[in-house]
Amino acid sequence: HIYLDNAATTPMAPAVVEAMTNQMQNDFGNASSSHWFGRTAHTELDAARKTIAQSINAKPDDIIFTSGATEANNTAIKTVAHAMASKGKHIITTAIEHPSVLESMKALEREGFNVTYLPVSETGELELADFDAALDDDTILVSVMMGNNEVGSRLPIKAIGERLVDHQALFHTDATQTYGFYYIDVDALHVDFLSTSAHKINGPKGVGFLYRRPGYKLLPFMNGGEQEKKRRAGTENIAGIVGMAKAVSLLTPEVKAKHQADFYGFKQQLLKQLDDAGIDYALNGSLKPDNPNHVLNMWLKGLSTYALQTNLDLAGFAISGGSACTAGSLEPSHVLIAMFGKDSPRIGESIRVSFGTYTTAEEVQAFGVALIKIANRLHARAKK
Numbered sequence: 408h409i410y411l412d413n414a415a416t417t418p419m420a421p422a423v424v425e426a427m428t429n430q431m432q433n434d435f436g437n438a439s440s441s442h443w444f445g446r447t448a449h450t451e452l453d454a455a456r457k458t459i460a461q462s463i464n465a466k467p468d469d470i471i472f473t474s475g476a477t478e479a480n481n482t483a484i485k486t487v488a489h490a491m492a493s494k495g496k497h498i499i500t501t502a503i504e505h506p507s508v509l510e511s512m513k514a515l516e517r518e519g520f521n522v523t524y525l526p527v528s529e530t531g532e533l534e535l536a537d538f539d540a541a542l543d544d545d546t547i548l549v550s551v552m553m554g555n556n557e558v559g560s561r562l563p564i565k566a567i568g569e570r571l572v573d574h575q576a577l578f579h580t581d582a583t584q585t586y587g588f589y590y591i592d593v594d595a596l597h598v599d600f601l602s603t604s605a606h607k608i609n610g611p612k613g614v615g616f617l618y619r620r621p622g623y624k625l626l627p628f629m630n631g632g633e634q635e636k637k638r639r640a641g642t643e644n645i646a647g648i649v650g651m652a653k654a655v656s657l658l659t660p661e662v663k664a665k666h667q668a669d670f671y672g673f674k675q676q677l678l679k680q681l682d683d684a685g686i687d688y689a690l691n692g693s694l695k696p697d698n699p700n701h702v703l704n705m706w707l708k709g710l711s712t713y714a715l716q717t718n719l720d721l722a723g724f725a726i727s728g729g730s731a732c733t734a735g736s737l738e739p740s741h742v743l744i745a746m747f748g749k750d751s752p753r754i755g756e757s758i759r760v761s762f763g764t765y766t767t768a769e770e771v772q773a774f775g776v777a778l779i780k781i782a783n784r785l786h787a788r789a790k791k
């Protein structure tokens with residue numbers, strides 16, 4: 408079986424498994440305990456926080472460990488909206504965010520906040536003019552993802568951050584799909600909050616973090632003990648956090664540069680294969696050499712997502728019909744709807760392929776061969 412669904416989740420790196428196993432077997436203490444076991448666990452927590460902070464040019468104190476990006480997104484969006492409610496009721500986001508952002512926005516709308524969902528172009532990109540038109544004196548929060556999980560588009564985080572420097576609105580970005588591939592400097596981008604998750608970068612599931620800009624007093628989303636300086640109660644998932652830090656330490660600038668070159672190469676290689684075989688397809692998104700996103704989303708004209716996905720699965724290739732959340736249900740992709748409208752045939756005829764650390768050119772080649780075979784077979788069957 409060949410795994411080409413790295414935007415859904417990634418396999419854990421062997422070094423991550425090793426670090427976690429060692430942590431669980433030898434250093435099982437509760438980081439809040441004052442005895443040796445507790446202190447050892449606390450030391451590991453501190454070391455992990457330092458590694459992770461450095462990865463985005465932040466200070467350790469500004470990293471809050473969470474159960475993943477869903478919790479980090481919920482925390483940032485809801486607690487900031489509540490804290491800022493006396494200054495305004497308007498929030499800006501995009502129509503193509505992850506459900507953990509969109510559903511948080513809907514929850515806030517039910518409480519009386521007004522949310523603007525910015526539209527995107529047919530390549531899944533944001534027009535800054537739309538952002539400028541939406542921003543007003545009532546805006547208290549802006550949440551825009553760094554890169555999209557279904558089509559791989561890159562959003563203009565730095566430009567938005569710069570626009571908000573002298574504005575009261577706080578700026579949150581969901582960096583879950585880009586953290587492993589982009590060079591991120593929270594100061595240079597002017598972001599106030601950043602969310603991400605370990606399981607997209609060859610780390611474990613159920614752990615992630617929220618960055619919050621220095622000095623901002625984050626209201627707790629989880630109430631309870633005094634962990635994370637009272638910003639997130641609950642005994643820390645130390646094995647997960649240690650695993651996440653190990654995964655982060657593997658992502659050196661050299662590795663990121665290699666990923667960027669590899670992913671762009673894989674995308675070109677696959678599309679050339681399809682072109683050479685005369686397959687009728689179009690990209691959902693765009694192919695840009697400087698976008699290190701690992702996602703390739705394609706419309707295979709006239710072929711159903713379901714048929715493609717199940718036939719590819721039978722042939723041993725794991726891809727997705729959209730995001731992992733939408734693939735399991737029959738919900739059409741809100742991202743493709745935002746790009747092409749709800750009546751576009753692309754909605755039911757597209758697949759997402761996403762590469763990862765362990766993807767090889769041979770696997771991509773084999774996938775191309777299988778996809779061409781399946782596409783031709785399905786077309787032939789449809790003609791009968």
Ligand code: PLP
Pocket residue numbers: 414415474475476477478505507552555556581583584603604605613614615
């Ligand atoms: N945000 C984006 C863009 C994602 O792709 C995901 C992945 O599922 C999440 C948030 C949620 O992350 P987690 O699974 O850690 O809750």
